Amino acid sequence: MSEDLTYIGFPAGVNKKCLEGVSYELDKDTDTLTITYAGKIYDFSLKSKSSYLIERYGVKKIQTVERVSGYLILFLLAAFFLYLCLLGRIEYSKQFFLAFFIICYGLIILFYAITEECGKIESFYRDSRCKRCGRDFAYEEYKDPLIREVSSRPKYEINITRYWECKFCGHKDTRTEELHYSQGRGEREDRKKTCSECNKEYAMIEYKLPEIKFINDIATTIRHYKCTFCGYNEITIEEEYIPD
Structure with a gap:
């Protein structure tokens, strides 16, 4: 489990910083932080795959596969929890628990991957249709x-x-x-920090709840601090690898 922590400060009179191709803009009146950066163009494999599958099977069949895969995930989760409830009540149930767990886990991963891939194909098909010539x-x-x-x-x-x-x-x-993305709010820290601008101790407070987002195996936490004396603002961005 590795961590990467970035500090970005906004002294009085400064509301925008750029770091490694990422722009951070803070509206100090509304406490709104805007982060902008370049994303990735759809990769070529998705383009060729989408074109082939849509032309061969049609978009409705792709949507059906996506829905069915989602239902199968729910069914497997329900079956697994039912098995847990009956564990020990049925003869030999404990002996087959590991095998049942491995099968359920593997199928859930498979159907989840199918759901994600069908969603990407459908999204690219929808996005790449021309509004003018159709x-x-x-x-x-x-x-x-x-x-x-x-x-x-x-x-x-x-x-x-x-x-x-x-x-x-x-x-x-x-x-x-x-x-x-899977995201939510964390908890504020109670402790106060020394201000990096005016050097006063216990002056920096976390003034709003941190945001947490999960992309693949990376959890990113953004925290917001403000000095109660000089008005210095600071955000910290912590990236933490969370293995499956």
């Missing part, structure tokens, strides 16, 4: 997408904006959608 798989991204994370007191949301151009008619289109 052709499928017509749009190509002509520059890196922009990801924007907005942390305000009421909510924390992550959006991606993709930039498309039709290879047939030349029409350009921009689309923004919310990224539904």
Whole structure:
């Protein structure tokens, strides 16, 4: 389990910092933090795979496979919990527990991967249709997408904006959608820190709940601090690898 901690400070009169291609902008009046950075263009394997599967089977069959895989995940989870409830009540049930667990776990991983892949195929199919000429798989991204994370007191949301151009008619289109990562709020720290700007002890307080997002095996925690004396603001970004 490894950790990576980044500190970004906003002295009085400064509300924007750029670090390693990432822009951090803090509105000190509303305590809203906006983080923007470049995302990834759809990879070529997804493009060719989507085109082949959609043309061969159609989008409705892809959607059906996605839904069925999701239902099978729920069924396997229910079966596993039922097995736990009956564990010890049925003869030989304990002897087969490990095998049953391995089978359920493996199938859940398999169906989850199928669900994710079908979702990506369907999303790319929808995104790459030209709004002007109506052709499928017509749009190509002509520059890196922009990801924007907005942390305000009421909510924390992550959006991606993709930039498309039709290879047939030349029409350009921009689309923004919310990224539904697993995310939530953490707990504030009670301890106070020494201010990095005015050096007063016990001056820095965590003034709002931290945000936590999970992408693959990385948990990212963003904490927000403010000096009660000089008005210095600081955020910390901690990335922690969480193995399966």
